[in-house]
Amino acid sequence: MLSTASTYRELANARIQGSSISNWNRARPDVFPSDSEVLGTIVNNAASRLASSERQSSNPAKNADTPSQVRSPSDNDVETKKVVEIPNLFRARKISGQWVNTLQEWEGLVVSLSSEYFTARLRDLTLLNQSDEFAEIPYAEIDPSDRERLVEGAIFHMIIGYARRSGSQRRETFFYFRRYLPGGTRRVQKVISLLRELQDDAD
Amino acid sequence: MEHVELQGLSIVLVGAFNPAIFNPNWLAAQSVIKADEAADATVEVVHREIAQFTVGDLIFEITQDKFSLHTAAEPFVKGADVVMEIFGVALPHTPINAMGINYMAHFRVQSRKQQTALGRALAPVEPWGEWGAKVAQTETSTGGMTSLTMMQVEPGDRVAGNIAVTVQPSHRLQPPGTGVYVQINDHYEAGPDASVNFPELCVAKITPSLERSRQIVDSLSTYARSL
Numbered sequence: 001m002l003s004t005a006s007t008y009r010e011l012a013n014a015r016i017q018g019s020s021i022s023n024w025n026r027a028r029p030d031v032f033p034s035d036s037e038v039l040g041t042i043v044n045n046a047a048s049r050l051a052s053s054e055r056q057s058s059n060p061a062k063n064a065d066t067p068s069q070v071r072s073p074s075d076n077d078v079e080t081k082k083v084v085e086i087p088n089l090f091r092a093r094k095i096s097g098q099w100v101n102t103l104q105e106w107e108g109l110v111v112s113l114s115s116e117y118f119t120a121r122l123r124d125l126t127l128l129n130q131s132d133e134f135a136e137i138p139y140a141e142i143d144p145s146d147r148e149r150l151v152e153g154a155i156f157h158m159i160i161g162y163a164r165r166s167g168s169q170r171r172e173t174f175f176y177f178r179r180y181l182p183g184g185t186r187r188v189q190k191v192i193s194l195l196r197e198l199q200d201d202a203d
Numbered sequence: 204m205e206h207v208e209l210q211g212l213s214i215v216l217v218g219a220f221n222p223a224i225f226n227p228n229w230l231a232a233q234s235v236i237k238a239d240e241a242a243d244a245t246v247e248v249v250h251r252e253i254a255q256f257t258v259g260d261l262i263f264e265i266t267q268d269k270f271s272l273h274t275a276a277e278p279f280v281k282g283a284d285v286v287m288e289i290f291g292v293a294l295p296h297t298p299i300n301a302m303g304i305n306y307m308a309h310f311r312v313q314s315r316k317q318q319t320a321l322g323r324a325l326a327p328v329e330p331w332g333e334w335g336a337k338v339a340q341t342e343t344s345t346g347g348m349t350s351l352t353m354m355q356v357e358p359g360d361r362v363a364g365n366i367a368v369t370v371q372p373s374h375r376l377q378p379p380g381t382g383v384y385v386q387i388n389d390h391y392e393a394g395p396d397a398s399v400n401f402p403e404l405c406v407a408k409i410t411p412s413l414e415r416s417r418q419i420v421d422s423l424s425t426y427a428r429s430l
Contacts, residue, residue: 102277103205107410125414126421159277176278180287182407 102126102161103171108135110154118150122158142175149177206424208382209309209375211275212413214282216290216401218299222254222265230258233293235285261285279306283409291402299401301364304389304409306416309373310424315345315380318372320430321423322348325370345380360411362399363392368419385423387416 106122113119117136124133137158142150149156156177162169227244230236236244236258247255254265260276270290272282290297312318326348328335338346348370355366367388376382389412393399 102207102210105277125410126417157278157280161277174277176281178280178406179284180291180406 102159104160106133106158108156108158110150110152110156113150113152120156125157137175141173142177146175146177149179154178155181206310206312206428207308207420208311209275209307211273211307212279212282213271213273213303213305213307214286214405214409215272215303215305216270216286216299217268217301217303218270218297220265220267220270220297221251222267223249223251225249225254225256225263225265227256227258230289233288235288235293279413280409283405286405287402289402291400291406295402300393302391302401302405304391304405304412306387306389306413306420307385308417308420309376309382309384310420310427311376311382312424312427313381317427317430318380318383319345319347321370321383321427322372324426324430325351360408361391361404362394364390366390366415370423383423383427385420387419389416 103126105125107125108120108122111119111121111134114136117138119134119136122133122135139147139150146156154177156175159174159176160171161174162171226246226249227236227241231238231241240258243259245257247257249256252267254263256263260274261282262271262273264271264273272285274282290299312321323339328339328347331338350369350371352367352369354368358364358366367390369386369388371384371386372380373382373384375384389408391399391401391404391408393401
């Protein structure tokens with residue numbers, strides 16, 4: 001099985017090398033992400049954690065040095081990933097009732113969860129960037145009502161735009177976690193759920 | 204997208220509906236919206252033939268043969284969740300035979316000259332002969348295309364349906380002559396023999412539909428601004 005870092009690189013490289021957006025759309029016009037891609041990335045993560053959990057339980061002496069030395073698979077990827085470069089990206093908060101002119105919109109896939117942030121693969125829906133990107137997003141930026149939807153495999157939209165209220169205009173970032181996912185993605189989430197149960201049993 | 208100044212999304216379902224049951228309190232009871240959202244809703248009419256009300260950024264309009272959900276506020280993808288909540292969960296047996304995911308945008312051009320140039324490019328006056336020349340040569344105002352619709356009849360990603368794009372001068376962006384309105388009607392039908400789960404389809408199609416629509420608007424905007 002590929003390490004998670006390799007999987008990330010492969011996913012990112014596949015996108016970078018994977019021709020134009022129009023070719024991509026032709027290849028998979030309906031559902032993002034495809035079952036195999038989501039499954040490949042997320043199942044690898046879950047399996048790695050499961051293996052890590054098993055290693056910890058079989059080596060209690062080493063556990064004394066954790067958790068700082070037992071890095072989650074996603075930690076390696078943080079060093080190699082391509083990060084969305086937008087100033088103040090995660091500073092703004094959603095204020096209800098505003099109208100937003102979209103400057104840029106991404107569809108995000110939650111790839112892994114860490115203690116203070118989650119890592120997401122982002123696909124630009126407004127065509128400013130044609131390759132996928134990865135970003136770490138602090139949990140604090142997510143509306144509490146959306147937290148329960150923040151699981152591996154969840155799909156969300158991240159929108160940057162000009163919000164107008166009472167004649168003034170300011171730049172805002174919005175996050176919206178989809179309540180319902182395309183069928184293929186739901187199947188993946190079931191697999192993840194099963195893996196979590198396995199992991200809980202192992203723990 | 205930077206030149207789009209107004210935009211909106213409508214999801215339209217065609218089928219058989221009972222408008223009388225649709226109201227903000229019912230939506231709250233079905234957990235589609237929150238109770239406080241229902242309390243703040245603006246109800247225009249709820250009648251056995253038509254229901255029309257606004258909840259937050261969402262405008263609902265239901266007749267006996269059509270359900271429409273309009274919004275001008277992001278995130279547009281939320282519309283698919285609402286459709287799924289209503290017709291996938293609360294009313295799963297509602298007969299639906301067609302669906303439209305319609306995106307509308309007004310983008311800014313630099314001048315009336317540029318707006319006219321786009322109209323001329325999309326609908327040249329030459330094929331109209333003598334009359335076309337008069338359209339082009341009006342001295343005090345500019346004649347030409349007022350509305351043009353292009354249709355893709357077999358998009359290939361649905362049982363049946365089409366994608367229709369309408370381009371018009373924008374009447375919303377001021378001053379006059381500096382905006383272009385584009386409406387994309389992404390239409391899905393069940394077909395003669397196929398049964399389609401339209402709420403599921405809506406969930407699956409809304410993102411690619413929105414992405415495609417924005418590509419079209421972006422192409423037109425970029426082309427117009429190059430003229």
